[in-house]
Each structure stands twice: as structure tokens, then as C-alpha cells.
Amino acid sequence: MNAAVAAMSQPAPSVGASALCHLSLDCIEVQPGFNPRLWFDEEEFADLVTSIREKRWIQPILVRPQSGREGFYWIVAGERRWRAARELGFDTIPAEIRELSDEHALAFAHSENDDRAGVTPGEEARTALRMMRFTQGDRAEAARRLGWSPSTLDARLLLTQASEAVLLALARRKIKLGHAELLSCLPETTQAGTLQDVIERNLPVEELRAKLDAFALDLGTACFNLDGCRACPHNTTRQASLFEQHVGEGRCTNRPCFHQKTVEHLQEQRTALKDEHNAVYLDTERHRDSWTLVLKRDVGATQLNEGCKQCAHFGCLLSTRPGEAGRLTTEVCFNLSCHAQKKAEYAAQQTADSALALIPQDAGATVSTPSAKQSSKKGKPAASSAPPKRVLSLVHALHRKAAAIEVLRSPKMAQVYAVLALLKELDLLQGERDAHDPLQKRGIRRQSRPDHRTALLGPLFALDPETLSEITVELASMIAARELGDTEVQPRYLNGAQATLRTLQVDLASHFALDAEFLEAHTKAGIDAILRQAGFPGYLTAHTNDADAYKKLLARKHSEIVKDVLASGFDFTRFVPTVVKQQVT
Secondary structure (H helix, E strand, O other), rough: HHHHHHHHHOOOOOOOOOEEEEEEHHHOOOHHHHHHOOOOOOOHHHHHHHHHHHOOOOOEEEEEEEOOOOOOOOEEEHHHHHHHHHHHHOEEEEEEEEOOOHHHHHHHHHHHHHOOOOOOOHHHHHHHHHHHHOOOOHHHHHHHHHHHOOOHHHHHHHHOOHHHHHHHHHHHHOOOHHHHHHOOOOOHHHHHHHHHHHHHHHHHHHHHHHHHHHHHEEEEOOOOHHHHHHHOOOOOHHHHHHOOOOOOOOOOHHHHHHHHHHHHHHHHHHHHOOOOOOOOEEEEOOOOHHHHEHHHHHEEEEEEHHHHHHHOEEEEEEEEOOOOOOEEEEEOOHHHHHHHHHHHHHHHHHHHHHHHHOOOOOOOOOOOOHHHHOOOOOOOOOOOOOHHHHHHHHHHHHHHHHHHHHHHHHHHHHHHHHHHHHHHOOOOOOOOOOOHHHHHHHOOOOOOOOOOHHHHHHHOOOOOOOHHHHHHHHHHHHHHHOOOOOOOOOOOOOOOOHHHHHHHHHHHHHHOOOOHHHHHOHHHHHHHHHHHOOOOOHHHHHOOOOOHHHHHHOOOOOOHHHHHOOOOOOOOOOOOOHHHHHHOO
């Protein structure tokens, strides 16, 4: 029986005990992924082979029995000696057999390797990570088993943020520890290209640090909540406390993540701002030449508070620029043509007021000031605000309901609607000129335009009931004489409700009542404009005996403002906001 067989036939030592013997090289294996070393230096290995050949002596390696494979062993420490023995053609190798758990085997392997050719910090980082797994995350126990201080363990664990390529380059001495420490703070996808640049250019540690310093973003400029960044490996604060090489504290080296968090926060901020502003844009969505600040000195206090602030084109701009992300620019107009016209009208009014002030009070002269319509360019109506869609939806619903009620009250208007319905059936409004056109015979001129029904409401209502009845009969006769269905007509649907109210000169106060739904459809600025129109600020000041009461009210949440206004006791009876009246009057 040879020595190897004899060694293999020896009984395994008891748990915790050890046995020295010679084992066959064939019954010893390297456990995949166990050895802390990432790389063996070829020159150092060649020296080891020469030393063993000359001295004919090998210090025993440390092995442990393989579970479920009797007579086979895993190398715990001494892989280089085992490889040297194989290269020299040895059959056996002196070995110490020990029953060891995974974690104890790892501690032995690290200690034995460190006593010989020093393990690199990158290899220690892998060992630290595995030991943390064995100790279920107990840092104190992991440090104790490795014989390290807590700060050394933390530093090695942080170094595991470096990619495998970086750790291997460190083990192969292609980069220095300082390089690896700096690279570890970058996203793994960025580390690869930067590592290649460092190796190819032989980049000094200081130069790499300067590059990363310029690349990193200051977390102090972030507009988003930093709670998720405090323990992030891309936050350089941790590196600054544990590594010799770093780019300072409070820097973010993960630009894509920083950008994504900024975008998400800005979208959340944008959604929240829609309760207070009609229009909310990011500065990336609007060119600087497409908006302007609305100043009271340019358009006047009344127009600003009761006109502009209710307009759908009035709002705010959110900055996305680095260092300024989240900064808000308020009282912005996104309709430059309307703003220019408002400025021109206000300037003309100011000029007229100044001229009037120069006339002696007893001159007895009558002076008229130019109206907004007169001060606008010839042929163009004065600019008007465009209320937000939510507000217009409520206003138009009110107009339609009011018109329906008023038509029920007015038999004559019902006749007008009957005439319009017959005209649509005949399609006369599309431009057909019949010799017996009942409207032309009575001097009513028709126009082929989208609002033709609105244009005809007034002239038809001005006729007496008898004439309307005659027109109805004549139109019905024309329909009877016509082959129905020979032409499919695509009617132009128009909102005749407003024309009906205008024609009947309806007092909208009998149809409108200020309620929570109407106020909630407005932003804070819109509510402010409505309350000023109603005279609410003066009432609240007198009622509370507090000069700042109205200011305090507007500082509250949107829903709270609505609730407090409706519970204030102010009498809104007969009050109709401008936004309800402006498209009817």
C-alpha cells in the first residue's frame, strides 16, 4: 500500500480536531469561488516552484473533508503550494485535515493568505462580503472572526461597490487602491469605461480624482428628498469617511439616478401646483421668448387680479436647470399677443387719465376717455382672458341650462328655434339661394359661417310673432316639396345658448349661485379674482377686525379656502362673476 492510499485510508479526524498526513494530490480539489485570491502573480509562483524543487520541502496545506464525498478534501489554505506540487509531478502533499464550517474555513483562509503574500484590499473585500453572509449581517462578529477593526470591515465592504473588473485589476496590480476607491463610487456601467481609460492612459490617482470631482453633482442642489440618498454608495459622504481617496462629502456620482429623481420630483411638484396655477410648465417645455412676467405696473391691478389671474394662459414656470431645479417663477403669461394688447390698453388709459388730470376742475369741459375697444387696433377686438377648461365647462353648462329655461318662458324664442331647425333641414344656411327664400324676402341676410345660427337669432327674434309664423309655414311647405333624403347634410353644431341669453337679455343672477363646485374649479388665483369682484376682502376685514384676515385666508389650502368662504356669512346673492357674464354680454 503506497503512502497516498495509506493516507486516504486513515480515519477522518473528529470535529474540531486536526490530523497531519500526506494526501494524494488527486483527492484534493479547489472549491469554486472559495479562495479569497482573485489572481496569482506568475513571477511569485515561479519562485515558489523553484524553492520547493531545491529544498524538496513543502509546508503542510490546510484542507477539510468534502461533505458527501468520503476521502476527498477541499483546500482551505495552500492552493499555490498544491499547484506547485502538481507542476513538479508530486504524487502526495503534506496536509492538515480539519473539520471546519464554511465561515471558519474562510477565516482560516484569509489569515493564512495574509501571513504569506499579502492579499489585496479587493480580495479582502470579497472575503468581508462572504463573512457578513455567514454571520447574518452581524458586523461586529464578522470583524472579530477576520481579526479586523470595525472601520476596516466597513471600508472593505464599501469597496465591494467596485465592479469585478476593477477588483481584478487591483489584484493584478494594474491599478492602485486609490483608483479602486474612486471608481467604486461610480455606477457599475460607468466603471468599465473609466477603468479602461485609467489603464490605457496610466492615469494617476490624483488626475482621476479631479475628473470625478468635476463629474459628481452636489447633493445640496437637489430639489428632491435626500432620505434615499443617505445610505447610497454613490453618495460620497461614506467614501470620505472610510477611503483615503474620495471627492469630498455630499456629492452624487450617479448622474442618471440624480436626473431621474429630479424629473420625478418636478412632475410631483407640477401636479401639486395645478391647484394654485392655471398653467404650469417646465422651462424645457417653453422657450424664453414664449412667455413673460405679468407686472401690475404694465397691466394695472384690476386687470391683473380680475382678468389675468383667471386666464388659462396665466401660471408659473418650473426650472430644471442644474442647481436651480424646482425654482418657481410665478405670475407668468404664456400668451404674448394678449399680454402686449393688455399693456397697450393700460398705457392708453394711463395717458388719458394723465391728460384729464391736467384740465382745471372748473373748466366745464366734457372729456371722454378711450375705451378698451377704441384703444385696440382697428378691426381687432380687445384682448380677453381665456378661462381654464374646468371653469369654462361649468360656465357653459350654466349657460345651456339657463337658455333652456328661458326658451320655455318665451314662446317667441321657441318660434325662432323652430325656424332655425327648419332652415337646418333645408340646408339653406349652407349657401343655397332659393328664389322663395323666406328670410331674404324679409330683409334678413344670411351668412355661410360657423356661427350662422347665432347670427340669425337676433334678427329673427326682432320679427313679430305673426311674421315668424308665416316663415315657419313657408319653410314647412318647401320641405314638403323637396325630396327628403336626397342630400346628407352635416350640420355645424353651435352653442346657441349664449346667443339666446344675449338676445333675451337674461339676468344671469337668477340662474347662478356661487357654490363649492364652482370655486373648486378655480385655482387660488382664480378664487382670489372672484372674491375681489364680489367685494369679499373688505367684508372679511370688517367682519374679523383683522387687516390681514384675507391674506391669511389665501395662505390656506385650496379646499380650506373654499370651505371658509362659503361658511363666512358673506351674501353672494345676485353676484355673477365676470367669467360667467363675459361670453354672454
